[in-house]
Amino acid sequence: MIDLQLLRHSPDVVRASQRARGDDESVVDQVLDLDSRRRAAQTEFEQLRAEQKQVGKQVAQASGAQKDAVLARAKELSAQVKAREAEAAALAGELDELLMTIGNVIVDGVPAGGEEDYVVLKTVGTPQDLVAELGRDPRDHLELGEGLGAIDTERGAKVSGARFYYLTGIGARLELALLNAAMDTAIAHGFTPMITPTLVKPEVMRGTGFLGKHSDEVYHLPTDDLYLVGTSEVALAGYHEGEIVDLSNGPLRYAGWSACYRREAGSYGKDTRGIIRVHQFHKVEMFVYTTPEDAEAEHARLLAAEEEMLAKVELPYRVIDTAAGDLGSSAARKYDCEAWLPSQQRYLELTSTSNTTTFQARRLGIRERTENGTRVVATLNGTMATTRWIVAILENHQQPDGSVRVPEALRPYLGGLEVLAPASP
């Protein structure tokens, strides 16, 4: 949720942000109108309420005929107060709902436009000439994974349906190794390791901005009214819900390990082969609470940590600055790291780090104490590693015989294993 004060005092800033996102600008004026009506209704209610409290006290003291008169007046006021209160509450609800439809105000410098309008900030490493090296077209991750006895999508589909899979044998070990390495990297950067709930209450899901435009991406359990998280970001943001946090010793940094669930409702027919786009995967996610002033600098730190992890697994990648129209509703800026995918001759998103400024924290009521009272903090998140990384690791490090070289940084997590060899027939 954006800051109503900001919208009141600088509506043009919000309008410009809406324009860059390709969203409706007119909601700004609708909000301003609703807001002034709400305040008028509230003032009216409060004045009546104050009078009601005064008269109410007289009821207790009066007696006889006087009491009857006062009581009559009190009853009259009670009815009026109820009506005005309902009116003010209805307007407040309407205002809140409308305010929720507005995406976070983008940071200056975010490219305008849609999905295709990202800006490449840098490219690191060069894709190997695998055709020359292998003497054939590179195998894709599924062919490699099946050859290694590492990935089983057929049985995943048999047991759970499309977009489910088993990681088997060395595949399971590889994921554990990758995520442990990711967690250790995060710890080295000062993050506190966390294993988080994957089912959360509606208020937390809503507070983190996942029940807006893309709510059909989220699994819901109606019997218990709980949501399955698509990232531990949700649980890590909810961790300090309603709290006044202490940032005097620097930002609060958490690294969450969790399963992630996504319905992939809008992606029928896209990335259907293998484990690129699946309903369930695992992820180590960084999450930070910091001051609004420090948010942009912290965003750069998150990106640097992600790049360090990509370097550890020796993948060629590029960093893009996502365009405004492709940002989630809570992000004010988002950088993605995309690794080269040899089988498809394209880049594939492996990490995503968002600066959500005060958007999530405002909705979740997360503040810090300052000399002049309290204020809403800023939150940020970023991917350390996910199951999907296996795709890029297998493909980029494949060898002519279908084996896969293990990046050096992962070897300690695999008992020193240097090569993933195909299962013997």
Place this chain on the structure above:
RNA sequence: GGAGACGUCGCAUAGUCAGGUCUAGUGCGCGGCCCUGCUAAGGCCGUGAGGGGGGCAACCUCCUCCGUGGGUUCAAAUCCCACCGUCUCCGCCA
């Protein structure tokens, strides 16, 4: 799953049975000032959150919040209902 107890301002607790002087008291903690040669001890004052209105501002004023949401009532921390959570005991499953 069953029975019981409980949820009050950072922490602890009073208030709930008997609805209105609760504008939620007290202690601890925290902050400021004072006293004392130093220390120990003591005294005084202040100290939750959100929002509306006024003021350049320090500040003033009003409303809301006693786990959450409903209800009863002129009036709810207090009575009623539902839910959530914590604790104790029992049962069941690991």
